[in-house]
Amino acid sequence: MELGTTLTRFLIEQQRIHYKEATGDFTGLLADIATAAKVISREVNKAGLIDILGFQGSKNVHGEAVQKLDLFANDVFVRTLSHTGHLICMASEEMDEIYQIPEAAKKGKYVFLMDPLDGSSNIDVNISIGSIFSIYRRKSSGEKATEEDILQAGSNQAGAGYVIYGSSTMLVYTTGYGVHGFTLDPGIGEFLLSHEAITIPNKGGIYSINEAYTDRWDQAIRDYVALAKAEKKTARYVGSLVADFHRNLLKGGIFLYPPDTQYPQGKLRLLYEAAPLAFIVEQAKGRASTGTGRLLDVVPEKLHQCIPLIIGSVEDVKAAEACFK
Numbered sequence: 491m492e493l494g495t496t497l498t499r500f501l502i503e504q505q506r507i508h509y510k511e512a513t514g515d516f517t518g519l520l521a522d523i524a525t526a527a528k529v530i531s532r533e534v535n536k537a538g539l540i541d542i543l544g545f546q547g548s549k550n551v552h553g554e555a556v557q558k559l560d561l562f563a564n565d566v567f568v569r570t571l572s573h574t575g576h577l578i579c580m581a582s583e584e585m586d587e588i589y590q591i592p593e594a595a596k597k598g599k600y601v602f603l604m605d606p607l608d609g610s611s612n613i614d615v616n617i618s619i620g621s622i623f624s625i626y627r628r629k630s631s632g633e634k635a636t637e638e639d640i641l642q643a644g645s646n647q648a649g650a651g652y653v654i655y656g657s658s659t660m661l662v663y664t665t666g667y668g669v670h671g672f673t674l675d676p677g678i679g680e681f682l683l684s685h686e687a688i689t690i691p692n693k694g695g696i697y698s699i700n701e702a703y704t705d706r707w708d709q710a711i712r713d714y715v716a717l718a719k720a721e722k723k724t725a726r727y728v729g730s731l732v733a734d735f736h737r738n739l740l741k742g743g744i745f746l747y748p749p750d751t752q753y754p755q756g757k758l759r760l761l762y763e764a765a766p767l768a769f770i771v772e773q774a775k776g777r778a779s780t781g782t783g784r785l786l787d788v789v790p791e792k793l794h795q796c797i798p799l800i801i802g803s804v805e806d807v808k809a810a811e812a813c814f815k
């Protein structure tokens with residue numbers, strides 16, 4: 491039986507079809523992201539063995555410091571991507587400031603934003619977690635990146651994707667030509683095409699929201715949840731954004747993290763959580779909203795800015811928006 495389509499082969503084919511004059515820079519960046527994902531997947535999948543493998547406190551059996559996995563994941567992305575010549579800067583939920591590509595390293599034209607390991611508190615209970623990333627072309631032209639390069643509306647994204655570390659490790663991405671999913675075959679260390687041209691059903695049977703916060707919501711959200719129940723939707727909420735999003739992307743449904751009295755702007759981050767997933771869902775023929783407007787139209791004011799997120803099947807998101815009007 492022939493080997494499936496590897497991510498590398500797919501990227502090269504897509505570049506030949508859609509980017510005839512490409513330099514290969516963007517394709518190289520996506521391939522590097524996949525490399526980082528493989529390293530993180532290996533660590534995440536043995537995290538449960540921490541005690542068994544004799545990791546005492548903050549040191550492992552070799553006396554090496556054991557990092558929190560989200561800091562480890564952040565390090566892996568920085569070490570894998572920062573010297574390859576594709577980027578001018580990086581930004582991350584784990585880093586307060588913009589990470590300028592070091593002086594000595596070759597610089598490129600892309601900006602890389604990430605939540606390196608979202609939902610990492612779920613690791614010790616073996617719930618799927620994920621990395622989320624977003625890619626922009628730089629706008630400035632100087633030696634260093636500026637805020638102008640980072641604070642771009644989501645509609646400017648050149649690419650976006652996530653890696654879900656679950657029963658299998660999957661990388662799902664878009665560059666504006668559809669959404670494609672690859673499953674890691676750990677035996678050969680390759681991501682193989684498993685979900686080509688993913689589209690989300692127009693209407694779904696799942697709603698995902700943390701109903702423990704009902705008392706903190708606006709009436710509009712309470713009205714939508716009542717509507718979802720009236721439509722006999724089933725409730726599914728893992729508490730891990732990538733896991734909830736990925737399930738709804740494949741099966742159809744709606745995920746909501748609305749503003750509430752504790753998080754007036756919602757809890758999720760615009761630049762490296764909501765905007766990349768919004769790009770993906772629109773490319774999969776879904777919809778992403780703040781409740782009162784298209785999420786990809788929001789122009790960020792701050793790197794770690796939060797935003798309300800209502801995302802998923804078109805009909806379901808529109809029904810939720812109608813409750814806000």
Ligand code: P6P
Pocket residue numbers: 608609610700729730731732757
């Ligand atoms: P809550 C995980 O901490 C996270 O950032 C997302 O992955 C997840 O969707 C959300 O927070 C869960 O938040 O308030 O429902 O526990």
